[in-house]
Amino acid sequence: MRHSSIPLLPILFDSGIFALLWVSRSICRLTIVMNQVARGNDDAESPCTDRTNEVGAMARAFRDQCEMRRRLAAQHARAAEPAQKRHMLMVGLANDFETAVGGIATALAASATGIQPTAPTLTVSASQTAGQSTAVAAAAERAATDVFSGSGAAEERGVSVEEIRRQVPHSSDLVQNAVTEAGTASAVVSALSAAAVRIGDVVQMISTIASQITLLALSATIGAARAGDAGHGFAVAAAEVGKPAGQTTQATDGQIATIEGTMQAAVEAIAAISTIQVINEAAGSIAGAAEQQGAATREIVTAVSQTSAGTRAVTAKRQGLPVLARFPWIGRQESCGASGHQALPVRSIGVR
Template identity: 40%
Template sequence: MAARSVGTLLTSVLALLAAGVLVSTGQRMVAAVTQYRDSGEAQTLAAADKTIFEAIRAIRSQRGTATTALIAEDNPTPKLEALQRSANAQYEATIAAIATIDVPDRDALGAAITREWKIATSRYPLLLDEARRPRQERDLKRTMAWQDARGVFEQLNHASSAVSNRARMNHPLVGEMVQVRRFAWQARDRYGLQCSLLRGNVNTGQPTSEAQKILHGQHRAIVAAGLAGIDELLARPGAPPAVTEAFRTARAGIDAANKKIDQVVAKLGAGTGAVMPPAEWTATCQAPFDSIVRVAILALDEAIAQGDRDRSAALTNLVVQSAAFAAALAIAVFGWIVVRRRFAAPVRELLVAIGRLRERDFATPVPPPAHQDEFGAMAVALENLRESAATADRLAAENEASQRAQLARAGTIDTACESFDSTAKSVIESLGRSAGALRDTANAMRSIAGRSSQEAAAVSAAAEQATLNVQAVAAATEELSNSVVEISRQVQSSAAGARDAVVQAEQTNATVDALAESAKRIGTVVELITQIAGQTNLLALNATIEAARAGDAGKGFAVVAQEVKRLAGQTAQATDDIARQVAEIQGATETAVAAIRSIAGTIGGIDEKMTAIAAAVEEQGAAAQEITRNIQQASTGTQAVTRTIGNVAALSRETGTASDAVLQSVETVAADADHLSGDVERFLGRVRAS
């Protein structure tokens, strides 16, 4: 607990120091952020004021330029349209600049400028309509509504004032330059108004009225006040030299231009008409314009440059303060890590190790020191102490365990012997029973194998007999097929003889009666052959059915074969009768050639029937061939059965041999079991004796 308290105290002290440094550097960093933001705002305000000033200047100068163009140019429309486009661009830039600044009523300022601008642009057609007239007919009074753009200028001046006031409040140097710009524009504005005030008088030569004189004096006084204000602002030490030099040049130009204007005013009312051409009057009035505007532009550029310098300085300061804050934070974190790792953690690990030793936990080693310091030396010493205690504890435990082991060994051996004796007897008895059962099984296997061999031999003999029967049927069927082929050949030969009889019938006519009688006998023979053909077809069908069952018995096939042979003999006898009758017909036709012509048609019919008989005989031959093929397939199947039965017989003999080997192995196992029983009894006796 003391170590933890010291570690907590060190951590707390370090945290307080780090907090002080971080708060200090954090405040400086926040101040730098504020400075950077303010300098950026100053730069934005200066740029926005410059944009608004450019818009005011462009719109104001547009009035004088447009008026001069109307008076002096024959076709001023292109110039007026270009002026309008330029003014629109300045207006859009002004609205965009106002949207980027943060001033009170910013949206209201933009809306007011937009409203007045729409009113002013709606009057621009008056100027364009006047420009389309001939120059002698133009009247500037008709454009006075367009000339009166006070609303636009007032809103632009309000926006410029809001920007400059914001800049003067938050950024003195930038505000000073903005104020120089305001005074310069005041001088430029009033100076231009006095020129516009006197333009009509200079063009006509009429003297100025009292009101004009008063207003002219006011304009001169306001110009002088603006110049005095600029002089006062630039009188401080460190004023921008470029702005100061530009102001001297502008003031000298204004003084010189005022002298020329006073000279022109003095000539008014002399009755000589126009005192000065309009273009020359415009040039005289505008002579100091650029120098005055240059003062304002340089002041705004100096304000923007000052804002940029302030922004760069603020950024540098922000980077430095941020780096200081990050360094302080890193040092604080590093210190905390060092305290935790080099002090608190080692102390905590030592306390844990001491607690384990107090609980007599000598197995867990003390963690090795991460650093070779005082805590590391303490850890090494504590580890040596742990090893010594662990060695002593281990030796005591080994001695006690050895004594207990010797006492328990005798009881364990006795118990083991009794258990082993019981188990061995049980196993040996079971082995004897199993050997007897295996002996009976082997004997049964040998008996079954013998019977299987005998049955296989009987089946093999029957299969061989069936094969011989099938082969005999195949031979008979083949002879039947050959007989059918011979019958077909003889029928075809008879048909050829009939055709020859037709030829001979044309040579004789004397033996018509004998030929008719022979023809009748030929018809009888033909009918007999037809009957034989029908029976042969039926027998062929029966033979096919019996052939399908030949694999089972094959006995019916022999009967069918005998019947086929008998029918074949009848067919041969009928064929002999046909041949004899044909011979008689041939002998008769040799003596009755002339008479046969009358019955040529009849003999032609006989020829057709003989052709049909030949076709039927051919079909019988095809059927006989099919029977022969099927019988041959049946013979092949019975041969395969015979081979298979032979294999079964061989396997049965091998099974018998294996049964004999198993029986012999069983006898050996039984003998070994008897020997094992004796060995176990002798072993247990020696163990108990020891």
């Protein structure tokens, strides 16, 4: 019995070696496929899945894991596709908004800067009007002095009349020049007012665009919230888009108030300039009175009284001339300030 079992040992040993090599080869093949899958090759076929031993169970489990991984990858790709499309849409909207606002901001800055060169003309006109009003006041004072001196002595009536006749045309010319300059100043102020209206329209357009962008960003944020974790990045992008839109709305609201103040100042300046026409009419009355004095020396007392009344009216009127002459200067300062303040935030918008 002992001798018969001895030949079985080599057979068992060889069988064990064969089984070990067979299992080791299967595991090596399975290891190669695992390495391929680990490198990203999800299409690698799992070997030994038809075997009924532990190696087959391991191969089938690995195959099932690969299938599950492929399904998860496909689901992730399908879920990421709408988010990618939404991201591209938001990028396009942001680029379009930046282009539109940049163009409008450039045009608005050019308009605001274009207002400033016209302001020196208005300053010169205001200075000339102030100087001429002072000259008119001085001439009226001299005429009043001459009239009162002429009423004291009959011998000086002729001299007083000639002095009045000499001063009245000069005063009339000064007043006429003041009226002409006032008309120029009025035209400049009107142009400033029209430019302010155009700027207001452009600022209102920017405000409307910013409000629409804010609404779009809000809608996008709500949609991203409904999408859950997949829409988190899109919600952050929507918030970043809505933030500069809100800042733009606040900036344009402040600029609209500034433009309205500029327009109101322009209206007041035009109303003040129009009163210079009354001064021109008063100067015409003075000239008529002087002609009457020269034509009828026998009525010199009456003429002196009329001239005295006229000079009193001119004296009263001339007290308001410096104030009226300063109105264009004030309007010019406000216009320059408004245009400068308008250009700064608009340039900052264009830079963004």
